[in-house]
Amino acid sequence: MHNDAQHLSPPPQRPNVPTVPAHIPQPLRDCFAAQHAAFQKQRCPSLAERRADLRALHRLLVDNREALVDAVNRDYGCRSRFETLMTELLQAQEGLLDAIKRLPRWMRREKRSLDISQYPLASAWVQPQPLGVVGIVVPWNFPIAMAVQPMIGALAAGNRVMVKMSENSAHLARLLQEVLPRYFAADKVSVFADRGEDGASIGPLFTQLPFNHLFFTGSPQTGRAVMANCAPNLTPVTLELGGKSPAIVAPGYPLDKAAERILWVKMLNAGQICTNVDYLFVPQGREQAFIQHAQRIVAQRYPNLLGGEYTAIIDQRQYDRLQAMLQDAIAQGAQAVPLAPGQSGDAARRIMPPVALLNVHDGMQVMQREIFGPILPILSYQNRDEVTQYINDRPHPLALYLFSHERALQQHYLTQTLSGGVTLNDTLLHVGQHHLPFGGVGNSGMGHYHGHEGFLTFSKLRPVFQQGPIRTVNFLQPPYAGLASKVLDVMLWRNR
Structure with missing residues (x-):
C-alpha cells in the first residue's frame, strides 16, 4: 500500500514570534x-x-x-x-x-x-x-x-x-x-x-x-x-x-477627626483620584455638623484656592463634566453647600472649589457615576444594615473607608461588604503601603x-516536580490485584 506520508517534507519551523496585526503603526x-x-x-x-x-x-x-x-x-x-x-x-x-x-x-x-x-x-x-x-x-x-x-x-x-x-x-x-x-x-x-x-x-x-x-x-x-x-x-x-468608593462615619467616632481625614483626600489632586471618597455616610442628624467641620478645615488648609497649592481639573472636558454633574444634582433637588465659602475658584484656569451635596438620590448623575473631582455627596443613615445594603446593591468599589474604633463594627463591614481595599479610620493610605497588594474586584478591576x-x-509561577531515586508510582501500576490494591487501600484509609 502506498504511504503518502513518507514523501511529505516536514513542516517549516516557524520562529517564536507573535503575529502583530498589519494595521498597527x-x-x-x-x-x-x-x-x-x-x-x-x-x-x-x-x-x-x-x-x-x-x-x-x-x-x-x-x-x-x-x-x-x-x-x-x-x-x-x-x-x-x-x-x-x-x-x-x-x-x-x-x-x-x-x-x-x-x-x-x-x-x-x-x-x-x-x-x-x-x-x-x-x-x-x-x-x-x-x-x-x-x-x-x-x-x-x-x-x-x-x-x-x-x-x-x-x-x-x-x-x-x-x-x-x-x-x-x-x-x-x-x-x-x-x-x-x-x-x-x-x-x-x-x-x-x-x-x-x-x-x-x-x-x-x-x-x-x-x-x-x-x-x-x-x-x-x-x-x-x-x-x-x-x-x-x-x-x-x-x-x-474605579467606581464609587464609600466612606462611613460611625456614630461614636469624632466627627471633626473624620472630616479632617476625608477632606484631605477629597481635595488632594482636586479629588481626581480613583480611590477617593465618592460618597459619605454620616449618622442621621450629623450632616450640618460635618459640613461645619469641613468648612473650617478647608479654610485652614486652603486660604487661597488660586495660590498654586490646589490643583486644577485636568482639562476642559473634565471640568465641564463636573459642572454638569453638579447642576444636574441641583436641578433634581440637591442642596449644594460650598466647602470654601467666599472663594469662587477660576473657571478659566479650571480651579473648582470643593462642594458638598445634601438631599441626593439615586436618580442623579452624581450618584450613578464616579465623580473624580471635588464634589462630596453626603447621605445620612440610622443603622449599619442600611449602609451595608446600599453598598452591596451597587458594583464593588475600589476602596472602602470606615471611621470606627469598634472592633465588632469594623468586622461587620469587612465581612459583609466587598471592595478592592480598605483603610480604617483614615482615607487612601492603604494604597501607599508597598507591602499591601493594590487592586480592584469586579467592576473596580482585577489583579493586583x-x-x-x-x-x-x-x-x-512555574511549578516544577523532580522525581526522587525511588518512583513511588511504581507501587500503583498494573496489575492492580495484589500490591497496588493494598497500597491504594492504605492511602485511602489515611485520607478517610
Missing part, C-alpha cells in the same frame, strides 16, 4: 519586535541585571525631578508641586528602593509540599520566571506614579516594558521620551505618547499588540474595551479601574500589584 510594531527579540536572547535576567534596571529607573526620577514636576504641572495647567513630589515621586522612589532590597527573596524558588503518593523522596517547588514583553497603559491623574509602580513589578520580574501615556500627559510623555534613552535601551523600556504622527490616539492599537501581559488603569468602560482588544491574543490583563504582588503579577 510601524513604530509600535518595530518596538514590540525589538523587545520580543531581546527577550528571546535573554529570557531570565540575573538578580544583578534586574537590580541595575530598578536603580536606573530610580536615577531617572532623582536626576530629572524638577523637569518631571514641571511637565506634570504644564499638563494640568496647575498641579501642586508638593502633591507631585509626595504622591508621585516619593511613592515611586520608595517603591523602587524597597523592590531592590527585597528582590533576592522574591526571585527565590519556593519549596512546596508533596502529596502522599510522592512523599518523601521526590521534591517540588515553584519558580518565578519572566513573561516577556509587558504593556502598561497609564492614566493622567498620577502619570508618573502610575507609569513607574507597575514598571517596578515588571522589571523586577525580568520583563521588557512598553508604556503608553495618556492624551492629557503630552508634556510628560515628551520629557520621558527625551530622557529615557540615557537610562534604558529601547528594547528594554520604551514610552509612547497617546497621539501618533497622524494625531489619532494609539490607545486601542497599543492594546491590540500581542503582549505577554497588559496592565491598564482607567475607567470600567474603557477596561471592557481593553479586554476585548486583548482577547484575540489571549493576553492576560490586570485592570485597575505593588511590592511582592506586583512581582508575582508579571511573573509566571
Whole structure:
C-alpha cells in the first residue's frame, strides 16, 4: 500500500514570534519586535541585571525631578508641586528602593509540599520566571506614579516594558521620551505618547499588540474595551479601574477627626483620584455638623484656592463634566453647600472649589457615576444594615473607608461588604503601603500589584516536580490485584 506520508517534507519551523496585526503603526510594531527579540536572547535576567534596571529607573526620577514636576504641572495647567513630589515621586522612589532590597527573596524558588503518593523522596517547588514583553497603559491623574509602580513589578520580574501615556500627559510623555534613552535601551523600556504622527490616539492599537501581559488603569468602560482588544491574543490583563468608593462615619467616632481625614483626600489632586471618597455616610442628624467641620478645615488648609497649592481639573472636558454633574444634582433637588465659602475658584484656569451635596438620590448623575473631582455627596443613615445594603446593591468599589474604633463594627463591614481595599479610620493610605497588594474586584478591576504582588503579577509561577531515586508510582501500576490494591487501600484509609 502506498504511504503518502513518507514523501511529505516536514513542516517549516516557524520562529517564536507573535503575529502583530498589519494595521498597527510601524513604530509600535518595530518596538514590540525589538523587545520580543531581546527577550528571546535573554529570557531570565540575573538578580544583578534586574537590580541595575530598578536603580536606573530610580536615577531617572532623582536626576530629572524638577523637569518631571514641571511637565506634570504644564499638563494640568496647575498641579501642586508638593502633591507631585509626595504622591508621585516619593511613592515611586520608595517603591523602587524597597523592590531592590527585597528582590533576592522574591526571585527565590519556593519549596512546596508533596502529596502522599510522592512523599518523601521526590521534591517540588515553584519558580518565578519572566513573561516577556509587558504593556502598561497609564492614566493622567498620577502619570508618573502610575507609569513607574507597575514598571517596578515588571522589571523586577525580568520583563521588557512598553508604556503608553495618556492624551492629557503630552508634556510628560515628551520629557520621558527625551530622557529615557540615557537610562534604558529601547528594547528594554520604551514610552509612547497617546497621539501618533497622524494625531489619532494609539490607545486601542497599543492594546491590540500581542503582549505577554497588559496592565491598564482607567475607567470600567474603557477596561471592557481593553479586554476585548486583548482577547484575540489571549493576553492576560490586570485592570485597575474605579467606581464609587464609600466612606462611613460611625456614630461614636469624632466627627471633626473624620472630616479632617476625608477632606484631605477629597481635595488632594482636586479629588481626581480613583480611590477617593465618592460618597459619605454620616449618622442621621450629623450632616450640618460635618459640613461645619469641613468648612473650617478647608479654610485652614486652603486660604487661597488660586495660590498654586490646589490643583486644577485636568482639562476642559473634565471640568465641564463636573459642572454638569453638579447642576444636574441641583436641578433634581440637591442642596449644594460650598466647602470654601467666599472663594469662587477660576473657571478659566479650571480651579473648582470643593462642594458638598445634601438631599441626593439615586436618580442623579452624581450618584450613578464616579465623580473624580471635588464634589462630596453626603447621605445620612440610622443603622449599619442600611449602609451595608446600599453598598452591596451597587458594583464593588475600589476602596472602602470606615471611621470606627469598634472592633465588632469594623468586622461587620469587612465581612459583609466587598471592595478592592480598605483603610480604617483614615482615607487612601492603604494604597501607599508597598507591602499591601493594590487592586480592584469586579467592576473596580482585577489583579493586583505593588511590592511582592506586583512581582508575582508579571511573573509566571512555574511549578516544577523532580522525581526522587525511588518512583513511588511504581507501587500503583498494573496489575492492580495484589500490591497496588493494598497500597491504594492504605492511602485511602489515611485520607478517610
